[in-house]
Amino acid sequence: MKRLLFLALCFFGLTAQADPILVPEVSQHEVQVRQGFTGTELLLFGAILDPTGARAGQDYDIVVVLKGPTQPIVLREKDRIAGIWMNADSSAFQSAPSFFAVASSARVLDIVDERTAAIYELGLDFIQLSPSGTIDPDEQARLTAGLVDLRSRQGLYKEVVEGVQISEQVLYQARISLPSNVQTGVYTAETFAIAKGRVIDSAIAEVEVKKVGFERFIEIFSQRYAFWYGLLAVSLSIFMGWVAGRLFALI
């Protein structure tokens, strides 16, 4: 932390910039998914520094957006057809983030206007999912809301109002929890410093969520040597069945 502050001080000392600088950091740049992984909590913290003094002095708000790797998905909506609930409407999304969390120091729409929030994706209502195919806007809005609702209940999409604490107008910190069902890949944590409804600075930090050890081995094995993996699974089940048969024969 001290080192960061020092670096930041050097930075604004050398550059005579008027706008404040944001120095973000993440508690861990690598989340290791291994046996017993039940999710983790990321601490996203940093400092806002004003070139004119050590203290920012101004009223700032901070919004942190943590975004998981995006995937192309198809969302299907069930409807009652001839008395049976089955998939009816569907929509493809080119880039649906597998994880999306927004933490802010106050309600986002109290800090910025809707337009700014939409530009920077500052909230679950503003996720850019790139829907594809021609579909009317009302339907699209309904399906998007459905996706957000579904993933919110899975703990993958969330909005934490007042999830960011700012102390002394200099330091901020936010905690975002990752559930165990997160997708592996590179996550980006984007921090926005906002004053008077304007984004004055933003910075990105990356967090890599990856499987390690046995879990990583299994994943790679199942993909690269699919045949041998299948054979291993079959042999394992036959062996275990046989052992059990033998053990019970002794009893």
Next chain:
Amino acid sequence: MDLYLPIANLSVNGLFIVGLGLLTGVLSGLFGVGGGFLTTPLLIFYGVPPTVAAASASTQVTGASVSGVLAQSKRKGVDYKLGGVTVVGGIFGAAIGAILFRFLQAVGQIDVVINILYVLMLGAIGSLMAKEAFQSIRPSEKAVEKKVAKRRHHPLVTALPLRWRFYGSGLYISPFAPLILGVVVGILTMLMGVGGGFIMVPAMLYILGMSAGVVVGTSLFNILFVTMATTMMHALTTQAVDIVLAAFLLIGSVTGAQMGTQIAQRVKAEWLRLALAAIVLIVAAVMLFGLGVQPNEIYTVTVQ
């Protein structure tokens, strides 16, 4: 006990998985059904992705049937010749099933097709079995008369060309009958992620007319090989076999299978059939209810 599943990408309770395996294992040993028809829906309900659930359940069924087959073959309860014919049909069926699976998945109707299949198959088989079991437990005069007059196998079976002798089953029928049965069960195995025992057992009894003593063993023999084929097919195509999930299910199910076989020897066959019929009917009723009632999740996500 937290257990992270590397292919399913989530953390589950290991004890719950073992317990689930134990339950299906007991069913497997008791009735000769793989128990996949319970494992797959319960795993999905628990949050495991459907493809991973179906693929890993078929791996588990392999293990549960090994111990069953071993126990049954000791009692000379397996007709290898007839079983061999159904296995050949089953492997063909699994391949057809894989193609159907892809097609239905692309149209987005795989779930509803699976559910309707479950309701129809389980409903029909369950009521047939319940009726038969009741008649054998409380034989009214009428039922006895009917039984005497009854043919041993379905008239359609006799219409098929070519005849083979199946000594174990006490049958002299066309090999196409068990072959077709094998194909149908193979398709269902791949589609529904089940061993197909709950279809195999009643079909062997009431359509082929096999002697009751070899039905369970031969059905398990078929399930053993067909689930091996489907596991391989899943490993190669969907890559959704979670070996950690399968291993924990196996711990429960291999133990359960042995317990089931032990119980089966002490309980009357008619009561067993009645119990299986009840379970099958309950599952069918629950699924039928599920089709008509608004589901908890209106939306589903498929990653492309």
